[in-house]
Amino acid sequence: MVGRANKPKELVSTPGLPPQATVTFSEDNSRVRAELPTGESVEVLLYGATVISWKDASGDEKLWLSDAAKLDGSRAVRGGIPVVFPVFSTAPDHPQTKDLPQHGFARTSRWEFLGKSTSESLVGKAANEPTVKLDFGLSSAAPGLDPKASAHWPFKFNLIYSVTLNQRSLTTSIVAANDDSAPFDCQVLMHTYLRVKDITNVEITGLASAPYFDKVDSANPHKTQPAEPAAATITGETDRVYTPAGDVTVAEGGVPRYRVTRENFGNVVVWNPWADKARAIPDFEPKHGFRNMLCVEPGAVAGWQSVESGDAFEGAQTITLLD
Structure with a gap:
């Protein structure tokens, strides 16, 4: 759709209905932007189907994007x-993915924009509030x-990635279908890079008593988050793969800001490079x-998801604004 020669620059709602979300495309067709009638917006780069902006109605950005991020398709x-698909980090000992680059190829491929859905075409609760869903596709062909x-x-595979914007939340979901004759x-x-004001004032709840793999401590990587204190803090380079029981909440200065809810994702990676690592990342x-x-x-990264021929893996996250 996004590559059509005479593609409209804006998709609008049906005349006569209440105000609906608008979807617009950049002049070079490299990105898609959706805005709710109440002012919230999301922007997705077709390269990697990467969400590069999520703003509330006041224009406050909720995601962190590096000032040096490459948005021209030259790198992730x-x-x-x-x-991230079909491998997290690198897996030199896994036969199927050992030769793939870090974090796989989904983030370094150009996805196709498949279309939008708004509250005028949705059912249930979503139909009663401003909502827009953007669908993207990537396949082996x-x-x-x-x-x-x-x-x-x-x-042979087929990926469908959906980005759904509500007034107080953003949901990203994926369906990874196996179209091959063999399992993979x-x-x-x-x-997800969440934007915070000061990492030293951040507290993370929902991780208490959860086992985790500490990628920074190679000598003793298998650990369990203490039950007390209930909130985890970031005081240095952090790279942990948690397996928590429920939702994860991020607070700042004692005020809850984000709640992260997962569907079929057993793990939560918590990462901050801190000063030395940040200086080393170009x-x-x-x-x-x-x-x-x-x-x-x-995500689902502590082990491997075996997807049989004709089957699919599905997972989703919802980030809800609390402040």
């Missing part, structure tokens, strides 16, 4: 919500697929930006 985007995918992961293993992650700018971001990343 640093910030926003990149989509897609022209925008990263060449490394077919070279190093030769399975995969890992999936929503690599596209992390400003270097003091680690103070203003916290990655809370729902």
Whole structure:
């Protein structure tokens, strides 16, 4: 749809109905922006189907995006919500994904925009409040697929990624279908960079007593988050794969700001590079930006999801604004 020669620059609502969301495209067709009639907005780069902006009605940005992020398709985007598939990090010991680049190829492929749904076409609760859903697709036959995918992961697949904006929440969901004759293993992650004012004032609840893998402490990586204090804080480089029981809440200065709810995602990665690591990452700018971001990343990454031929893996996150 997004590549049509005479594609309209704006998709509008049906005449005579209450005000609905509008969806517009950039001049170069590289990104899609949706705005609710109440002012909330979301912007998605077709490269990686990466959410690069989510603003509330007052225009306050909720996602952190590096000042040096590449938005031209030359490399994965640093910030926003990149989509990780079919491997988290690297897996040199896993036969199917050992040759894939870090975090796979979904975030480095150009997705197709499949269309929008608004509250005028939705049912149930969503029909009673301003809502817009944007759908994106990527398959093994897609022209925008990263060449490394077919070279190093030769399975037939079809991904549908949906971004749903409400007045107080953003939902990102994925369906990964196996169209191959053989089963494949995969890992999936929503690599969400939340914007915060000061990381030293951030408290994370919902992780108490949860087991986690500490990627920073190679000598003793398998740990359990203490039950007390109930809230976890960030005081240095942090890279942990948690398996929490329920929702995760991010507060700042004692005021809850975000609640992250998961569907079929058993893990939550919590990441902040802190000062030294931030200085070492070329596209992390400003270097003091680690103070203003916290990655809370729902996914299925502690093990492998085996998807049989003709079957699919589905997962979703919803980030709800609390302040």
